[in-house]
Amino acid sequence: MSRPRIVIVGAGFAGYRAARALSRRTGQHADVTLLNATDYFLYLPLLPQVSAGTLEPRRVTVSLTRTLRGVRLVLGVADRIDLDGRAVHYTDPEGRTATLGYDRLVLAVGSVNKLLPVPGVAEYAHGFRGLPEALYLRDHVTRQLELAADDDPRGAAARCTFVVVGAGYTGTEVAAHMQRSTAELARRQTLPDGVRPRWLLLDVAPRVLPELDEHLSRTADRVLRRRGVDVRTGTSVQEATHEGVRLTDGEFVETRTLVWCVGVRPDPLVRDVGRPLERGRLIVDPCLQVPGQPEVFACGDAAAVPDLERPGELTPMTAQHAWRQGAVAAENVAASLGVGQRRPYRHRDLGFVVDLGGTRAAADPLGLPLSGLPAAAVTRGYHLAAMPGNRVRVAADWLLDTVLPPQAVQLGLVRSWSVPLDTSSPELARVPGGPGPSTGSPPGPDTPTEGAP
DSSP states (O other): OOOOEEEEEOOSHHHHHHHHHHHHHHGGGSEEEEEESSSEEEOGGGHHHHHTTSSOGGGGEEEHHHHSTTEEEEEOEEEEEETTTTEEEEEOTTSOEEEEEOSEEEEOOOEEEOOOOOTTHHHHOBOOSSHHHHHHHHHHHHHHHHHHTTSOHHHHHHHTEEEEEOOSHHHHHHHHHHHHHHHHHHTTSOOOTTOOOEEEEEESSSSSSTTSOHHHHHHHHHHHHHTTOEEEETBOEEEEOSSEEEETTSOEEEOSEEEEOSOEEEOGGGGGSOSOEETTEEEOOTTSEETTEEEEEEOGGGEEOBOTTSTTOBOOSOHHHHHHHHHHHHHHHHHHTTSSOOOOOOOOOOOOEEEOSTTOEEEOGGGOOEEHHHHHHHHHHHHHHHOSSOHHHHHHHHHHHHHSOOOOOOOOOSOGGGSOSSOSOTTSOOOBTOSSTTOBOOOOTTSOOTTOO
């Protein structure tokens, strides 16, 4: 008798955890296949430190083949889910199409950049959901500072002005780490008189980190403002152009950098599954099964998981929930094959941590409010404990960052056109003539690229 085939689509927090747990639970009793666009799991919370130059890019990536024993990795992007035929259609990195059959399916495709109908944003803004976008931002910001050294004062001021939209978890950490990085880089550049790096953090909410505890919000706001970040709540972007952005209060800010961190939306793949959605997320029951499809499970950002602690609400789209849901999905998939017992997804918040760079952080472990050095220690300790690999290398980079100056170089490996905001695969940089939804030809020689945001 053939072994049951389990296919997991996506290796983010939910998919990676599900694959790891299933490989341990099912052992030799099932074939576990993981379909993912890259051969690594990306630890997203540390991505701002890659852009700031604190961590090397490979530090935040964990090899799937080395850490998921007994799991078959298939490189590719899922194009379509055929529920009737129990098959996943995908495109591999070389543009070839293929199909994976399954007996059990776990959809953990995650999320992509959230888009709003703001003129110019799709053309001039860049998101922050994948490693290519983080590498691009690092190069772009370094390039702007270097170009500003030979520009006129007005042009230099525009190049040294950086706008981050969205003061949630990602946007706040991007602004905090990048402000610290550019301040250090500027000390090694000869900029025109009176020109210094200027960071703006915008959000329509009344405070930064509006989804988190007020203690975290106040601490982050205080650190940002002391560093000189221009925090503007109740304000966003009305229009983006090549020369800058017009804010909702009518002010025009000349800039060449617009970082879009307004939130996320479920991966577009779930729209085409053909099952009911809620807020764009695939509806599941408390055991993470898709109603009417007992062989299909969904977890993470793409799943509308009922919050049993808050009846009538859905669990938020956060890494903590995705990680825990991946484990529960694995248990319930195994139970459906006769191994173990089913259980619903329940959670209890243990607190949140926000790394603001250096010795600054905000944390509330188990409800205990912390700031400053104690919060920084808890924050980095939490990340080291949560990472499924590379802990020693990450700790070594943090140590080196305290004693060595940053490397002020741009590699130019990721260009502006290769990381469009409107992409269903932010983990992949667009390549000329390549396959997938983020492909196409690079702009012509007369098309502005690196000078634009």
